[in-house]
Amino acid sequence: MKMPVPDSGVIARRRAIVEALRAIVPGEGVIVDEAELRAYECDGLTAYRQLPLVAVLPSTVDQVSRILKTCQEMGVKVVPRGAGTSLSGGALPLADGVLLGMGKFKRILDIDYANRCAVVQPGVTNLGISNAVAGEGFYYAPDPSSQIACTIGGNVAENSGGVHCLKYGLTTNNLLGVELVLMDGTIVRLGGKHLEAGGYDLLGIVTGSEGLLGIVTEVTVRILRKPATARAVLIGFPSSEQGGDCVAAIIAAGIIPGGMEMMDRPAIHAAEAFVHAGYPLDVEALLIVELDGPAAEVDHLIGRVAAIAADKGAVCTRVSNSEEERLAFWAGRKAAFPAVGRISPDYYCMDGTIPRKALPQVLTRMTELSARYGLRVANVFHAGDGNLHPLILYDANQPGELERAESFGNDILRLCVEVGGVLTGEHGVGVEKRDLMTDQFDAADLEQQQRLKCAFDPDGLLNPGKVFPTLHRCAELGRLHVHQGELRFPDIPRF
Amino acid sequence: MTITTLKPDTDAQLADAVRWALSAGESLEVLGSGSRRGLGRPVRTTHALDLSALSGIVAYEPEELVLTARAGTPMALILPLLAERAQHLAFEPPEGGTLGGVIACGLAGPRRISAGSARDHALGMAGVSGRGEAYKGGGKVVKNVTGYDLPKLMAGSFGTLTAFTELTVKVLPAPEDTATLLLFGLDDVAAVGVLDRALRSPYDVSGAAHLPDGLAARSTVSALARAGGAVTLVRLEGFGPSVAARVAALREELRADVVLDAPESRAVWREIRDVGCLGGVGDGGGSGAGPGPLPNPPPPSAGEGADLYARLTPSPAPAGEGWGGGQGGQGGDTPHLWKLSVPPASGPSVVAAIRRTLAVEAFYDWGGGLVWLTAPPDSVAAIRRAVGAQGHATLIRAPDEVRAVTAVFQPPPDPLMALTRRVKDSFDPKGVLNPGRLYAGV
Numbered sequence: 001m002k003m004p005v006p007d008s009g010v011i012a013r014r015r016a017i018v019e020a021l022r023a024i025v026p027g028e029g030v031i032v033d034e035a036e037l038r039a040y041e042c043d044g045l046t047a048y049r050q051l052p053l054v055a056v057l058p059s060t061v062d063q064v065s066r067i068l069k070t071c072q073e074m075g076v077k078v079v080p081r082g083a084g085t086s087l088s089g090g091a092l093p094l095a096d097g098v099l100l101g102m103g104k105f106k107r108i109l110d111i112d113y114a115n116r117c118a119v120v121q122p123g124v125t126n127l128g129i130s131n132a133v134a135g136e137g138f139y140y141a142p143d144p145s146s147q148i149a150c151t152i153g154g155n156v157a158e159n160s161g162g163v164h165c166l167k168y169g170l171t172t173n174n175l176l177g178v179e180l181v182l183m184d185g186t187i188v189r190l191g192g193k194h195l196e197a198g199g200y201d202l203l204g205i206v207t208g209s210e211g212l213l214g215i216v217t218e219v220t221v222r223i224l225r226k227p228a229t230a231r232a233v234l235i236g237f238p239s240s241e242q243g244g245d246c247v248a249a250i251i252a253a254g255i256i257p258g259g260m261e262m263m264d265r266p267a268i269h270a271a272e273a274f275v276h277a278g279y280p281l282d283v284e285a286l287l288i289v290e291l292d293g294p295a296a297e298v299d300h301l302i303g304r305v306a307a308i309a310a311d312k313g314a315v316c317t318r319v320s321n322s323e324e325e326r327l328a329f330w331a332g333r334k335a336a337f338p339a340v341g342r343i344s345p346d347y348y349c350m351d352g353t354i355p356r357k358a359l360p361q362v363l364t365r366m367t368e369l370s371a372r373y374g375l376r377v378a379n380v381f382h383a384g385d386g387n388l389h390p391l392i393l394y395d396a397n398q399p400g401e402l403e404r405a406e407s408f409g410n411d412i413l414r415l416c417v418e419v420g421g422v423l424t425g426e427h428g429v430g431v432e433k434r435d436l437m438t439d440q441f442d443a444a445d446l447e448q449q450q451r452l453k454c455a456f457d458p459d460g461l462l463n464p465g466k467v468f469p470t471l472h473r474c475a476e477l478g479r480l481h482v483h484q485g486e487l488r489f490p491d492i493p494r495f
Numbered sequence: 496m497t498i499t500t501l502k503p504d505t506d507a508q509l510a511d512a513v514r515w516a517l518s519a520g521e522s523l524e525v526l527g528s529g530s531r532r533g534l535g536r537p538v539r540t541t542h543a544l545d546l547s548a549l550s551g552i553v554a555y556e557p558e559e560l561v562l563t564a565r566a567g568t569p570m571a572l573i574l575p576l577l578a579e580r581a582q583h584l585a586f587e588p589p590e591g592g593t594l595g596g597v598i599a600c601g602l603a604g605p606r607r608i609s610a611g612s613a614r615d616h617a618l619g620m621a622g623v624s625g626r627g628e629a630y631k632g633g634g635k636v637v638k639n640v641t642g643y644d645l646p647k648l649m650a651g652s653f654g655t656l657t658a659f660t661e662l663t664v665k666v667l668p669a670p671e672d673t674a675t676l677l678l679f680g681l682d683d684v685a686a687v688g689v690l691d692r693a694l695r696s697p698y699d700v701s702g703a704a705h706l707p708d709g710l711a712a713r714s715t716v717s718a719l720a721r722a723g724g725a726v727t728l729v730r731l732e733g734f735g736p737s738v739a740a741r742v743a744a745l746r747e748e749l750r751a752d753v754v755l756d757a758p759e760s761r762a763v764w765r766e767i768r769d770v771g772c773l774g775g776v777g778d779g780g781g782s783g784a785g786p787g788p789l790p791n792p793p794p795p796s797a798g799e800g801a802d803l804y805a806r807l808t809p810s811p812a813p814a815g816e817g818w819g820g821g822q823g824g825q826g827g828d829t830p831h832l833w834k835l836s837v838p839p840a841s842g843p844s845v846v847a848a849i850r851r852t853l854a855v856e857a858f859y860d861w862g863g864g865l866v867w868l869t870a871p872p873d874s875v876a877a878i879r880r881a882v883g884a885q886g887h888a889t890l891i892r893a894p895d896e897v898r899a900v901t902a903v904f905q906p907p908p909d910p911l912m913a914l915t916r917r918v919k920d921s922f923d924p925k926g927v928l929n930p931g932r933l934y935a936g937v
């Protein structure tokens with residue numbers, strides 16, 4: 001993975017840059033000490049590490065605005081960072097760039113039940129929002145597994161999901177507004193407390209833009225009333241085909257479960273060995289279907305799901321009859337990553353989405369690839385929306401294994417695209433999948449996306465080297481190639 | 496001036512047409528089926544680009560929850576197809592026009608509060624930009640964060656960024672059953688308070704509207720027409736046993752007066768979606784200079800639905816028929832229709848502020864967050880002042896000559912307007928596609 005060549009001229013001006021930042025953020029808010037900078041050298045994709053030129057931790061929107069303006073004037077790159085849990089290297093620092101940490105923006109500004117929303121600063125954690133409104137029986141729906149640590153600003157930048165997003169949507173479906181600072185220091189507000197923002201849906205573009213369009217300095221999220229009840233069904237199948245068929249049949253029956261997760265044999269065994277959730281060990285696929293909502297609805301649907309499962313050849317079906325039992329069903333799934341961590345020194349978590357019907361084909365090909373690369377793979381799967389999380393097991397201490405794991409991972413993601421899916425369902429492109437973007441998109445597609453970036457950041461200073469495999473100057477991208485009078489479109493019907 | 500309409504049969508022809516316009520310095524009015532040309536800022540172009548020939552279902556996979564169709568596919572084809580598999584577009588779009596038009600207008604009905612808007616269901620797109628280049632964005636699966644979420648930007652872009660050729664949308668199971676609780680005689684503030692309680696309840700409310708005194712009487716549903724005053728409505732949808740249980744619980748909690756059964760419930764929410772009690776959003780008809788409006792396709796479902804639709808258009812509007820902008824020259828003092836998007840709890844106070852200077856008729860949807868109102872001409876300033884910075888107001892229905900000189904869409908503050916222009920330029924640097932439809936000069 002190649003990052004843009006650091007600009008030695010910028011590195012040479014480090015002292016002046018630090019001084020300029022100190023004039024904006026006094027005291028300990030500007031970090032230059034190498035040992036302290038280590039804390040920022042990577043995000044959740046730990047294979048990639050880089051010390052930033054300098055880190056700055058502003059605490060006001062005005063400071064953010066002045067930092068960006070100053071950096072733009074000095075031609076210095078900026079990498080935004082929330083909690084650093086990104087799994088795609090989105091927050092990976094640049095040697096010639098300022099790392100802008102949003103960790104001091106930790107306040108919940110306004111909880112407005114009458115408008116069913118909360119206004120928070122971007123450094124508030126995902127779970128922090130739900131906790132703040134739990135007393136009134138509300139919560140913030142998107143629930144990434146990293147929710148204790150990850151920030152809402154990072155969630156906006158990555159358009160994060162969670163196990164409940166089939167029914168409740170990703171971050172983008174649960175946002176009402178943001179305040180955004182552009183690279184030139186301009187502050188804009190997109191949306192607000194009203195449901196429908198006017199004009200172009202820039203909020204929709206900023207969500208999932210991986211820190212390339214602006215710094216999010218305030219977020220207004222929708223909050224929902226907690227479902228009255230939740231019950232889960234644990235279903236085992238002798239084959240993944242049958243598991244997949246069952247998922248399709250549940251959806252065809254008009255049921256959108258709160259959560260619908262699938263695990264394959266290696267994942268089931270690893271999880272069971274770790275937490276003793278009581279999972280059946282003689283099945284190839286295990287499905288957890290959670291129904292949530294009013295009790296009458298949940299009771300009704302539990303029966304229908306169990307009947308569908310029986311029809312699709314389930315060899316074991318257990319329905320939770322208490323909250324403890326429901327949590328026990330989930331315990332294994334929630335611990336799947338650390339469980340796999342116990343059976344292998346390292347693992348690499350992938351994140352592609354496929355049309356669900358391609359599941360058997362994809363799993364078969366993955367088994368072949370696993371043999372070819374000599375690396376084991378365990379699969380957990382957001383089955384409802386086709387979002388696969390293959391965990392590739394490897395040992396970083398064995399020379400070449402990391403590279404093999406990465407090649408294996410790339411092949412899996414190409415396979416996802418080949419069967420009609422996409423490179424990433426929730427973790428983002430970052431640096432990790434950057435060079436695979438050409439597998440999913442044509443040059444024209446990527447150029448149009450980059451032109452859009454130019455509208456926000458014409459000098460390309462915000463988080464460069466992420467998402468797009470090739471960097472172009474905005475002037476070059478904007479050039480129009482039309483020839484006067486060239487086309488007379490003789491064939492187009494006209495009236 | 497006569498307008499030539501170009502009607503490409505293929506994507507390649509569409510790209511040719513845009514490239515020709517670029518090279519010749521011409522501009523194009525982008526039309527789905529042209530069903531609602533009399534809405535938005537009128538576009539002054541020499542040519543129209545009719546995309547209705549780019550029509551047809553590409554792929555419909557109910558179990559994958561996705562539908563891919565050519566952008567010019569009539570909604571009248573899509574909705575019955577989904578209904579056959581007990582699915583629907585959950586954002587409750589209007590039944591006319593094309594899929595491209597629905598996405599381009601970013602429309603949503605009463606279920607906006609629980610299911611989101613067109614933007615939340617737009618998964619993938621392909622089209623030709625104002626640069627004459629074919630490109631695609633998004634994907635064809637329900638969960639995707641690869642690259643910028645261009646389908647969202649396309650939703651509500653009113654044909655000013657890209658002429659769509661193909662769209663992929665999320666489809667969802669349609670509710671098996673539905674019922675609506677009615678409360679009679681509440682004033683606006685009390686009504687929005689009740690809607691707030693309903694929306695804060697754990698009963699998954701999917702419609703929350705209030706028709707003040709006088710407006711409910713115009714309904715075709717007898718329980719409303721005969722209510723003799725204001726009617727507040729709360730909709731519950733889902734599986735039969737679930738709806739029954741929630742209706743019972745919420746009826747008790749809100750002390751609702753009446754429960755509408757499924758057919759009446761569907762009829763009343765269709766009226767609310769289509770703004771029936773204020774005369775409908777109008778079907779426009781363009782400037783009169785063009786080829787004239789193409790006929791609105793008939794509503795999909797036969798029987799009860801079609802029947803109701805017929806009764807609604809023209810609807811029992813206060814000033815009779817002839818509301819569309821297409822009747823361009825009609826009387827100068829006919830009320831104009833406005834759509835206000837505000838924080839739900841502020842709906843009544845915004846309307847009260849407007850009422851201090853203007854005689855308006857208004858009703859609320861989205862728990863108070865969507866206000867439809869008719870106001871006399873020349874009310875722009877007063878309405879926008881009342882809305883302030885907490886939302887925005889769009890002029891939906893008014894004669895062409897009024898919309899031509901009015902900021903139909905509320906202009907954003909300067910820095911956001913500058914960004915908006917740059918976004919437009921990044922897709923359409925020469926202003927070939929629908930110049931001025933959204934804002935003057937954009």
Ligand SMILES: Cc1cc2nc3c(=O)[nH]c(=O)nc-3n(C[C@H](O)[C@H](O)[C@H](O)COP(=O)(O)OP(=O)(O)OC[C@H]3O[C@@H](n4cnc5c(N)ncnc54)[C@H](O)[C@@H]3O)c2cc1C
Pocket residue numbers: 043044079080081082083084085086087089090091102122143144145146149150151152153154155156157158159160161162163210211212214215216217337426427463
């Ligand atoms: C154990 C584990 C489990 C996970 N599970 C899930 C899961 O279930 N679902 C899921 O979707 N993700 C998951 N993730 C990924 C990750 O947690 C999310 O992507 C999260 O949203 C990142 O938030 P963060 O605050 O850590 O952001 P960071 O990692 O710091 O940054 C992520 C990106 O956002 C940008 N950014 C951060 N803050 C801002 C801001 N204020 N303004 C502009 N740009 C900003 C950064 O530049 C970077 O590109 C998981 C990660 C881990 C480690």
Ligand SMILES: Cc1cc2nc3c(=O)[nH]c(=O)nc-3n(C[C@H](O)[C@H](O)[C@H](O)COP(=O)(O)OP(=O)(O)OC[C@H]3O[C@@H](n4cnc5c(N)ncnc54)[C@H](O)[C@@H]3O)c2cc1C
Pocket residue numbers: 524525526527528529530531532534535536546566567589591592593594595596597599600602653654655657658659660768769776834891929932
């Ligand atoms: C400003 C405005 C507000 C409206 N508000 C409402 C409302 O609140 N409720 C309601 O029921 N109806 C509303 N409508 C009407 C709506 O246009 C129609 O209901 C229908 O969805 C569009 O029908 P159509 O396909 O014939 O598109 P047209 O009427 O031909 O076009 C509608 C808009 O979509 C664009 N468009 C159409 N097809 C494409 C395409 N393939 N690619 C790119 N752009 C395209 C057009 O340029 C135009 O701006 C509104 C329309 C406008 C313009």
